[in-house]
Amino acid sequence: MPDRRLEIDDVRKRYGEVVALDGMTFDVREGELFGFVGSNGAGKTTTMRIVLGVLAADAGQVRWAGRPVDLAARRRIGYMPEERGLYPKMQVRDQLVHLARLHGMPAAAAGRSADAWLERLGVAARRDDEVQKLSLGNQQRVQLAAALVHDPEVLVLDEPFSGLDPVAVDVMSQVLREKCDEGVPVVFSSHQLELVERLCDRVGIVAAGRMVAAGTVDELRADGTERIVVEVPGAPPGWAEDLPGMTVRATEGDRTVVDLAPGADDQDLLRRALAVGPVREFRRGRPSLAELFRSAVSTDEGAPGVRSRTGSGSDTAGATDEVTVA
Amino acid sequence: MSPESDHEHGREATAGPAPGIPAQTGAGPAPAPGSGGRGDYPALGSWATVRLVAGRELGVRLRSKVFRITTVALLVLLVGAAVVIDLVGGGDSTESVGVTAAESAITAPLTAAARSLDVGITTREVPDEATGLRQVADGDLDALVTASPNGLRVAVKEDLNDEWRAVLAVVARQQVLDNEISVLGGDPARVNEAVAATRVDVTQLDPAPAHQGERLVLGIAAALLIYMGLMLYGPAVSQGVIEEKSSRVVELLLSTVRPWTLMAGKVLGIGLVALIQMIVLAGGGLVAALVTGALSLPSGEATGTVIWSVVWYVIGFFLYALPFAAVGAMVSRQEDVGGISSPIVLAIVVPWVLGISIVPGDPDNGLIAVLSLLPIFAPVLMPMRIALGVAPVWQLVLSVVLALALIGVLVRLAGRIYRNAVLRTGARVSFRDALREA
Numbered sequence: 001m002p003d004r005r006l007e008i009d010d011v012r013k014r015y016g017e018v019v020a021l022d023g024m025t026f027d028v029r030e031g032e033l034f035g036f037v038g039s040n041g042a043g044k045t046t047t048m049r050i051v052l053g054v055l056a057a058d059a060g061q062v063r064w065a066g067r068p069v070d071l072a073a074r075r076r077i078g079y080m081p082e083e084r085g086l087y088p089k090m091q092v093r094d095q096l097v098h099l100a101r102l103h104g105m106p107a108a109a110a111g112r113s114a115d116a117w118l119e120r121l122g123v124a125a126r127r128d129d130e131v132q133k134l135s136l137g138n139q140q141r142v143q144l145a146a147a148l149v150h151d152p153e154v155l156v157l158d159e160p161f162s163g164l165d166p167v168a169v170d171v172m173s174q175v176l177r178e179k180c181d182e183g184v185p186v187v188f189s190s191h192q193l194e195l196v197e198r199l200c201d202r203v204g205i206v207a208a209g210r211m212v213a214a215g216t217v218d219e220l221r222a223d224g225t226e227r228i229v230v231e232v233p234g235a236p237p238g239w240a241e242d243l244p245g246m247t248v249r250a251t252e253g254d255r256t257v258v259d260l261a262p263g264a265d266d267q268d269l270l271r272r273a274l275a276v277g278p279v280r281e282f283r284r285g286r287p288s289l290a291e292l293f294r295s296a297v298s299t300d301e302g303a304p305g306v307r308s309r310t311g312s313g314s315d316t317a318g319a320t321d322e323v324t325v326a
Numbered sequence: 327m328s329p330e331s332d333h334e335h336g337r338e339a340t341a342g343p344a345p346g347i348p349a350q351t352g353a354g355p356a357p358a359p360g361s362g363g364r365g366d367y368p369a370l371g372s373w374a375t376v377r378l379v380a381g382r383e384l385g386v387r388l389r390s391k392v393f394r395i396t397t398v399a400l401l402v403l404l405v406g407a408a409v410v411i412d413l414v415g416g417g418d419s420t421e422s423v424g425v426t427a428a429e430s431a432i433t434a435p436l437t438a439a440a441r442s443l444d445v446g447i448t449t450r451e452v453p454d455e456a457t458g459l460r461q462v463a464d465g466d467l468d469a470l471v472t473a474s475p476n477g478l479r480v481a482v483k484e485d486l487n488d489e490w491r492a493v494l495a496v497v498a499r500q501q502v503l504d505n506e507i508s509v510l511g512g513d514p515a516r517v518n519e520a521v522a523a524t525r526v527d528v529t530q531l532d533p534a535p536a537h538q539g540e541r542l543v544l545g546i547a548a549a550l551l552i553y554m555g556l557m558l559y560g561p562a563v564s565q566g567v568i569e570e571k572s573s574r575v576v577e578l579l580l581s582t583v584r585p586w587t588l589m590a591g592k593v594l595g596i597g598l599v600a601l602i603q604m605i606v607l608a609g610g611g612l613v614a615a616l617v618t619g620a621l622s623l624p625s626g627e628a629t630g631t632v633i634w635s636v637v638w639y640v641i642g643f644f645l646y647a648l649p650f651a652a653v654g655a656m657v658s659r660q661e662d663v664g665g666i667s668s669p670i671v672l673a674i675v676v677p678w679v680l681g682i683s684i685v686p687g688d689p690d691n692g693l694i695a696v697l698s699l700l701p702i703f704a705p706v707l708m709p710m711r712i713a714l715g716v717a718p719v720w721q722l723v724l725s726v727v728l729a730l731a732l733i734g735v736l737v738r739l740a741g742r743i744y745r746n747a748v749l750r751t752g753a754r755v756s757f758r759d760a761l762r763e764a
Binding site: 049052053054055071072074075077079081083084085086087088089090094098099101102103104105106109146 | 575584
């Protein structure tokens with residue numbers, strides 16, 4: 001049984017002086033939804049373009065099922081480029097059939113598949129319209145259909161969720177999940193970290209052309225320290241500061257976020273809290289993917305402007321805001 | 327790297343379901359998209375890909391309004407031209423001339439003189455001079471001829487053309503001569519007979535070939551159609567390349583097809599569209615010309631010229647389409663293509679301008695003959711010379727061979743530029759970067 005994995009192995013790419021990829025390595029397994037996150041310019045798109053062969057790597061290898069990916073293998077990959085690309089003046093259905101046939105699908109099967117995907121993605125009514133007459137959201141649906149129409153063995157999608165309304169996000173998520181359940185490895189990049197966290201089996205965090213962390217969200221969390229959120233109205237400032245093995249990470253009003261070193265007893269913290277006032281809230285905080293992402297990329301020197309699109313709205317209050325209820 | 331895992335090679339996969347590919351679960355939504363059975367179809371060969379790409383170009387363009395409108399408009403223009411040539415050249419320009427009832431004797435010599443000078447005439451009697459003048463003023467008559475002491479007086483609305491001036495001069499002199507002959511005691515009728523019997527024998531030392539005028543018209547029409555076709559469909563190739571580039575669809579396409587197949591398909595597809603239009607136009611024009619009689623050239627000769635023109639059109643299209651494809655790949659926006667493609671446009675315009683300004687006056691021009699052998703000039707100049715019957719067979723063969731050789735070189739160069747440049751967006755790609763060995 002061949003190993004049905006998409007492997008990106010030590011891929012390097014530089015543009016003149018700029019190093020775009022610096023030993024990018026990860027794999028996407030059969031039936032796995034892999035979220036690819038990273039700041040702008042971190043190398044996500046470059047990686048995907050190299051996988052699809054539209055860009056040549058300076059070094060390294062991309063393998064599918066144990067073999068280097070060549071043109072024959074690429075026609076089994078479904079691809080959604082970052083910059084959307086469809087013929088603006090071609091009718092939607094004709095376009096999908098054409099793309100399916102370029103991937104080797106026989107005409108009749110291509111027609112059936114195009115119809116089925118247009119139906120599934122809710123754009124069947126626009127099948128005879130020119131692509132340029134569709135709304136951006138609908139163009140995006142057609143773009144997804146273009147990635148799926150030839151029934152690919154692997155899906156590589158660059159920012160598939162950007163610009164979609166909530167309904168379309170649900171449809172897209174559902175479709176990706178289904179393909180995944182059929183055994184198709186799916187890798188997609190996104191800045192919508194909540195979505196990635198909810199949807200993906202595994203997540204890879206990219207910074208400065210390298211994979212700085214990869215694994216399930218829980219695995220990524222396991223690297224961090226344990227964290228407690230406690231709310232004690234009227235407690236004196238610095239009430240939790242001298243406890244052994246504990247560091248106050250942030251204070252916001254009555255709420256204090258405390259990091260626990262390994263071995264530290266959270267019950268000590270609770271006792272101290274009860275001693276200084278009424279405890280309204282005492283819970284274990286779990287860092288969100290957004291937070292994990294920030295700490296992962298902030299330790300990396302070469303990543304300027306590290307900031308996720310979704311997290312930027314609430315960073316005045318510090319990381320505490322984004323601690324989610326366990 | 328297990329040997330069983332070679333399902334990425336389509337050909338091996340045709341034998342049956344590729345190893346390691348799970349059966350379709352069918353767990354998908356009701357219409358089960360993609361139920362074709364994943365991966366069990368064969369990969370396309372390069373030429374099959376070229377055919378698909380060309381087929382798309384053909385389908386999209388033939389269905390486009392622009393194509394239909396230009397084709398119909400040009401066809402109307404061509405057929406119209408044939409009809410107009412027929413009307414103008416067919417000698418339908420008879421003049422109606424009025425003669426007063428009192429001077430009706432002038433009718434016979436007038437008609438005779440007009441016939442001898444090959445001018446069409448109908449004469450009509452008017453009751454008196456005043457009525458005749460009014461009819462001329464109203465445009466019912468073209469001219470009114472009356473007698474005057476010095477010969478003839480003619481009244482026209484605006485101007486008397488030279489032909490008619492000559493006819494009337496002959497009639498006037500004849501009348502004076504007849505009078506003098508009678509006075510001298512001779513018989514004017516006999517003298518006139520003797521005069522009519524004289525003739526001038528012409529010996530042509532270097533006779534122009536028959537139908538020279540028609541050949542020239544045919545040659546110019548062929549060259550004009552080729553020129554227009556190249557000017558229309560050459561830039562269409564670079565526009566098509568830029569359309570794929572600026573819409574970014576090229577990235578999607580190149581993830582599954584090789585660059586050269588995409589370029590070849592586009593050039594062939596647009597070439598077919600151009601050829602179809604040319605055949606419709608040339609065929610329509612030829613039929614119209616033969617039917618209306620605007621073309622009295624032996625139909626075999628005319629057809630030969632038309633076929634050669636089509637051949638040169640195809641050769642010319644490839645000569646220019648390949649560079650157009652290459653420069654299209656080098657820019658990212660339609661606005662940027664003008665500057666970089668102007669040398670190619672110039673290379674189409676110059677042969678046409680030279681041809682149209684020299685060949686009609688001097689079909690055997692030595693400079694034109696030499697230039698017409700060169701690939702860049704041949705597609706426009708050769709059909710002209712073929713139509714005029716001044717291109718020997720060895721020149722035809724040589725020019726075709728040279729053009730095909732240049733096409734061979736252009737295929738390589740354009741292919742390389744296209745491959746290197748088509749995925750690069752932003753600033754124009756420099757020729758040095760584009761020509762780099764990948």
